Amino acid sequence: AQKITQTQPGMFVQEKEAVTLDCTYDTSDQSYGLFWYKQPSSGEMIFLIYQGSYDEQNATEGRYSLNFQKARKSANLVISASQLGDSAMYFCAMREPETGANNLFFGTGTRLTVIP
Amino acid sequence: EAGVTQFPSHSVIEKGQTVTLRCDPISGHDNLYWYRRVMGKEIKFLLHFVKESKQDESGMPNNRFLAERTGGTYSTLKVQPAELEDSGVYFCASSQEWGDYGYTFGSGTRLTVV
Numbered sequence: 001a002q003k004i005t006q007t008q009p010g011m012f013v014q015e016k017e018a019v020t021l022d023c024t025y026d027t028s029d030q031s032y033g034l035f036w037y038k039q040p041s042s043g044e045m046i047f048l049i050y051q052g053s054y055d056e057q058n059a060t061e062g063r064y065s066l067n068f069q070k071a072r073k074s075a076n077l078v079i080s081a082s083q084l085g086d087s088a089m090y091f092c093a094m095r096e097p098e099t100g101a102n103n104l105f106f107g108t109g110t111r112l113t114v115i116p
Numbered sequence: 117e118a119g120v121t122q123f124p125s126h127s128v129i130e131k132g133q134t135v136t137l138r139c140d141p142i143s144g145h146d147n148l149y150w151y152r153r154v155m156g157k158e159i160k161f162l163l164h165f166v167k168e169s170k171q172d173e174s175g176m177p178n179n180r181f182l183a184e185r186t187g188g189t190y191s192t193l194k195v196q197p198a199e200l201e202d203s204g205v206y207f208c209a210s211s212q213e214w215g216d217y218g219y220t221f222g223s224g225t226r227l228t229v230v
Binding site: 002004033035037042043044045046047050091093095101102103104105106107108109 | 119125147149151153156157158159160161164171172174175205207209211217218219220221222223224226
């Protein structure tokens with residue numbers, strides 16, 4: 001079964017508007033971590049934001065916030081005041097440290113296009 | 117500090133040939149990871165080094181893939197012989213501590229097997 005599901009292959013948003021990128025996850029662990037990465041056309045994977053499963057507050061980093069709904073197993077990324085430079089692929093990922101492994105499980109990504 | 121460096125950025129090879137990808141992690145990062153993204157699919161874990169030792173190689177697809185990390189510094193991933201389905205983008209990432217969520221990824225190597 002897919003551990004990370006991103007159901008939006010592509011999204012469009014008007015510049016200066018907010019956009020939500022969906023991510024749902026599947027785990028039976030109590031302790032896990034959720035990540036969002038941005039991949040611009042240049043190829044590098046840029047870490048955006050992290051949410052631990054025990055964190056009571058939603059993570060925020062500048063214009064990025066993570067809408068963490070534990071009961072629904074969702075970890076949506078919200079980008080406020082979109083900029084043209086936000087156009088990129090966005091990947092949601094999860095780490096399950098209880099398994100003893102330290103690797104990340106990724107979704108298939110969402111391509112965000114910001115329209116001027 | 118310098119980031120994670122991967123070389124080459126692109127490689128086009130014929131089926132049956134050998135290709136070696138290289139990753140230079142951030143200096144001092146003991147943990148090094150290889151991932152792969154086949155077109156249109158999710159990024160998948162291949163293996164994890166702690167220093168020069170293979171901590172987890174559960175994601176390696178088959179024995180045509182060989183990863184090494186000499187002296188716990190840079191790492192190479194060799195594909196021999198390459199098959200068409202090996203095409204994709206190969207990412208390397210490094211982190212300082214076990215459990216450190218601050219993974220730093222490289223820009224990837226785009227491998228095309230024709």
